[in-house]
Amino acid sequence: MPLYQYLFRRILFSIPLLLGITVVAFLIANAVPADPINANLPQNALNNEKLVTAFREKWGLDKPPYIQYLTYLKNLLRGDLGISIKTKNPILEDIKQFLPATFELATFSILIGLVLGISFGVTSAVWRNSWADYLVRVFALIGVSFPVFLLALVALSVFHAKLGWTAGPGRLSFLVKDPPHVTGLFTLDSLLAGQWKTFRDAVSHLVLPSSVLGIFVSGIIARMTRSSLLEVLSRDYIRTARAKGQIEPKVILRHALSNALIPVVTILGVLYGNLLAGAVLTESIFAWPGIGRYAFRASTSQDFPAIMGISMLIALIYVVANFIVDILYFLIDPRIRYS
Amino acid sequence: MLNRFFTKFTLSAVLLAMALGIALAQDEKVIVIGHAEVAEAYDPAHAYSPTGGMVNRATYSTLVTFPDTDASSIEPLLASSWTISDDGLVYTFMLRDDVKFANGDPITAEDVVFSINRLKNVKAQPSFLADPIVSVEAADASTVSITLSEARPSFLSELTNSAFSVLNAEVVMANGGTDAADAAETDKAMDYLDQTSAGSGPYMLESWKPQEETVLVRNPNYWGNAPYFDRVIIVNIPEAATQKVALESGDIDLATDLSPDQVVGLEGNPDIGIFRGPGSATHFLLMNRDPEIGGPMANPLVAKAVRYALDYQGYRDLWAGSVTPGTNMWIGLAGAYGQDKAITRDLDMAKSLMAEAGYAEGFETTLSYPDFTFNGVNLSTNAQKIQADLAEIGITVNLNPGEVQVSLEEYRNGQQGFGYWFWGPDKLDPVDFLEFLPGGKVATDRTKWTPEMAPQDILDLIAQAKVESDASVRTDIFNKLQDYAQAEGAFAPFNVPAVQTAFRSNIKGYVWHPQWSLDVALLSRTE
Numbered sequence: 001m002p003l004y005q006y007l008f009r010r011i012l013f014s015i016p017l018l019l020g021i022t023v024v025a026f027l028i029a030n031a032v033p034a035d036p037i038n039a040n041l042p043q044n045a046l047n048n049e050k051l052v053t054a055f056r057e058k059w060g061l062d063k064p065p066y067i068q069y070l071t072y073l074k075n076l077l078r079g080d081l082g083i084s085i086k087t088k089n090p091i092l093e094d095i096k097q098f099l100p101a102t103f104e105l106a107t108f109s110i111l112i113g114l115v116l117g118i119s120f121g122v123t124s125a126v127w128r129n130s131w132a133d134y135l136v137r138v139f140a141l142i143g144v145s146f147p148v149f150l151l152a153l154v155a156l157s158v159f160h161a162k163l164g165w166t167a168g169p170g171r172l173s174f175l176v177k178d179p180p181h182v183t184g185l186f187t188l189d190s191l192l193a194g195q196w197k198t199f200r201d202a203v204s205h206l207v208l209p210s211s212v213l214g215i216f217v218s219g220i221i222a223r224m225t226r227s228s229l230l231e232v233l234s235r236d237y238i239r240t241a242r243a244k245g246q247i248e249p250k251v252i253l254r255h256a257l258s259n260a261l262i263p264v265v266t267i268l269g270v271l272y273g274n275l276l277a278g279a280v281l282t283e284s285i286f287a288w289p290g291i292g293r294y295a296f297r298a299s300t301s302q303d304f305p306a307i308m309g310i311s312m313l314i315a316l317i318y319v320v321a322n323f324i325v326d327i328l329y330f331l332i333d334p335r336i337r338y339s
Numbered sequence: 340m341l342n343r344f345f346t347k348f349t350l351s352a353v354l355l356a357m358a359l360g361i362a363l364a365q366d367e368k369v370i371v372i373g374h375a376e377v378a379e380a381y382d383p384a385h386a387y388s389p390t391g392g393m394v395n396r397a398t399y400s401t402l403v404t405f406p407d408t409d410a411s412s413i414e415p416l417l418a419s420s421w422t423i424s425d426d427g428l429v430y431t432f433m434l435r436d437d438v439k440f441a442n443g444d445p446i447t448a449e450d451v452v453f454s455i456n457r458l459k460n461v462k463a464q465p466s467f468l469a470d471p472i473v474s475v476e477a478a479d480a481s482t483v484s485i486t487l488s489e490a491r492p493s494f495l496s497e498l499t500n501s502a503f504s505v506l507n508a509e510v511v512m513a514n515g516g517t518d519a520a521d522a523a524e525t526d527k528a529m530d531y532l533d534q535t536s537a538g539s540g541p542y543m544l545e546s547w548k549p550q551e552e553t554v555l556v557r558n559p560n561y562w563g564n565a566p567y568f569d570r571v572i573i574v575n576i577p578e579a580a581t582q583k584v585a586l587e588s589g590d591i592d593l594a595t596d597l598s599p600d601q602v603v604g605l606e607g608n609p610d611i612g613i614f615r616g617p618g619s620a621t622h623f624l625l626m627n628r629d630p631e632i633g634g635p636m637a638n639p640l641v642a643k644a645v646r647y648a649l650d651y652q653g654y655r656d657l658w659a660g661s662v663t664p665g666t667n668m669w670i671g672l673a674g675a676y677g678q679d680k681a682i683t684r685d686l687d688m689a690k691s692l693m694a695e696a697g698y699a700e701g702f703e704t705t706l707s708y709p710d711f712t713f714n715g716v717n718l719s720t721n722a723q724k725i726q727a728d729l730a731e732i733g734i735t736v737n738l739n740p741g742e743v744q745v746s747l748e749e750y751r752n753g754q755q756g757f758g759y760w761f762w763g764p765d766k767l768d769p770v771d772f773l774e775f776l777p778g779g780k781v782a783t784d785r786t787k788w789t790p791e792m793a794p795q796d797i798l799d800l801i802a803q804a805k806v807e808s809d810a811s812v813r814t815d816i817f818n819k820l821q822d823y824a825q826a827e828g829a830f831a832p833f834n835v836p837a838v839q840t841a842f843r844s845n846i847k848g849y850v851w852h853p854q855w856s857l858d859v860a861l862l863s864r865t866e
Contacts, residue, residue: 089549097549153584156584161588168585169581170590173590174552174572175572285578287575287576287581289550294550
């Protein structure tokens with residue numbers, strides 16, 4: 001099957017998926033036994049019938065749910081995600097404001113996670129049952145099971161407050177001005193503007209949160225890489241490669257690892273999607289103005305339009321991430337091409 | 340040659356400009372405040388949130404205001420003086436003649452009329468504050484009269500709310516604003532006013548990135564004393580633990596949201612200063628006047644004995660920075676009895692009152708309270724001390740901590756015979772205290788202390804308190820009512836825990852305020 005046909009099929013599958021997500025998101029948002037009026041009007045205003053009615057009408061809360069849903073869908077097709085009750089901004093604007101911060105953090109985190117995870121996984125598999133293997137396995141266990149918020153707080157108080165090695169909360173030091181907006185990614189924008197100081201500051205602020213998330217990711221990747229590599233290493237073709245007299249590093253890196261990474265790629269899509277969907281706790285602790293924090297605030301204040309918008313965004317992120325994973329699959333696993 | 344000269348000239352000019360820029364940047368006095376932002380708007384007619392109150396306190400002025408630390412009196416701000424008609428319906432304000440907006444425009448009575456009408460007509464969250472207002476009129480350029488639908492002695496206190504900020508009408512109208520009756524649909528100035536201010540406060544709003552940061556810069560045309568800082572950066576740090584780390588490492592100068600435990604953890608750190616002042620919650624015991632519910636506690640003599648049996652000093656020692664209230668009237672309100680007029684422990688007196696009530700041998704009762712920690716004060720800790728205090732006059736108290744919602748329901752329905760609760764004023768005005776007197780919500784609904792149980796002269800005073808607007812007459816009325824509550828009341832207020840805030844030790848001037856929580860214009864830094 002040629003690539004374009006494969007891609008077309010994938011895109012076609014995504015449409016009902018996204019539509020289904022709008023329904024689920026809408027049902028969940030409406031099934032919550034909480035009243036958006038209580039959440040958004042102050043106590044004193046709640047006693048005022050006029051204000052309550054005005055609020056209901058303004059946000060369409062007086063209409064039956066299916067009308068609310070259809071209106072939403074109609075607007076969505078026009079690219080209009082609606083207006084947030086809480087911020088009063090178009091949700092697309094809010095997403096534009098908060099997504100780049102999360103995108104930058106997630107990308108750094110996944111890179112750290114990949115580098116650490118794969119090298120640890122390989123080390124652990126190659127020197128199986130050695131002290132290095134045990135060390136990696138303990139590290140991976142801690143990475144996966146240690147609460148991220150605790151790790152974040154400890155990292156912040158040790159590496160920032162006590163030792164002063166890295167910058168603290170926020171995307172930039174509070175007195176440093178944002179670089180001119182191009183992509184919204186501060187590292188990239190500061191480089192484009194030639195602002196080296198801002199670039200260094202932005203990277204320094206990324207170190208802690210992305211390491212915290214990266215360690216979590218690397219734990220999963222290390223375990224995955226290890227088990228998958230161990231399995232591949234026991235295959236016949238590896239014995240053949242060795243029998244041919246190929247040197248061990250080449251056997252492992254070229255023949256074994258490239259095949260062992262296929263399941264890692266699968267999980268990578270999910271992990272990256274996870275990070276992009278917002279690491280709420282990490283973003284909160286590092287005062288990182290990202291989409292996770294925005295989503296949290298939207299859900300605690302029953303901001304239905306924002307909750308729906310974020311749900312759509314997250315769904316879209318997963319669909320795209322999996323789409324990319326599928327393409328990668330196609331490229332690295334010949335079996336798919338020939339099936 | 341000429342070319343080289345120009346190159347040199349340009350180069351030195353650029354260098355000079357850079358040096359100047361750096362020097363200027365360094366000279367600018369900046370404070371960074373770590374704050375958990377709760378704001379949906381900064382437009383005064385739409386903002387009704389803690390952050391909005393704090394920011395608009397800095398960027399706007401109201402007609403009248405409170406003192407810097409409490410709500411004990413009404414002070415002039417844009418209005419130099421005011422009169423209230425005898426029927427309490429018409430308030431006439433004379434504006435100062437030296438006040439200007441940040442852009443240099445003079446402030447006129449028309450701006451006041453516009454601002455109040457806009458607040459009323461945009462029908463946004465704080466608009467209910469303008470509900471009692473029937474009309475606002477400018478008699479001349481510096482005189483405004485506001486007519487109310489009924490006498491409302493708390494009106495001046497309500498006018499201190501930043502919702503009543505005076506906006507530059509011309510600027511707001513030029514940016515889509517209107518005060519017309521249909522302003523709810525036609526006013527388009529909110530986006531503008533969320534990004535910049537059109538007021539006359541010590542600061543101007545430079546920018547707001549919701550959930551990220553708010554930047555204020557000094558108002559060059561401020562008519563009052565210039566504030567110390569040129570620039571105030573309020574960064575949103577939702578997590579209190581992060582605020583603490585950021586404060587310790589000097590990333591921020593002041594943290595607004597630390598829990599009392601976290602503040603205690605900062606004690607002894609030479610880089611950190613701590614503010615402790617009485618907060619707005621009064622902790623009190625209620626003794627139900629219905630004998631079916633309250634049992635022996637329904638007896639006014641027993642209630643009085645309880646007031647004399649409590650070890651007030653002990654609660655102050657328990658909660659650093661707390662004070663003892665005189666009555667259930669919050670101590671920051673005009674005329675409220677403070678610690679100097681509070682009841683002090685007198686066990687002999689308490690025992691003789693018990694004997695007089697016929698309970699010389701004591702009795703057994705149950706104290707109901709929510710199992711809850713509010714602003715760092717654990718109610719169970721206090722309940723255990725209450726148990727120990729009352730044991731000394733023969734009252735055996737069984738503790739009945741309840742799940743918050745369940746206990747609250749019992750309290751609101753008046754089902755608790757002997758309860759322990761706390762109260763923060765709904766209104767920063769003495770009338771708030773009427774809730775704790777016969778006919779009031781807490782007294783009558785929750786404690787069954789009904790008007791039938793009170794003498795006529797007290798009922799007359801309560802009725803007068805609801806309409807009287809003359810400040811000195813009010814003080815007199817509320818003094819009498821407080822004396823009555825101390826002698827005959829169904830409550831035993833015993834502690835007002837502290838508000839605690841931490842900042843870098845070189846920051847001076849921090850005070851907490853019940854209305855706007857923080858006035859950034861009062862802050863300075865020791866060099």
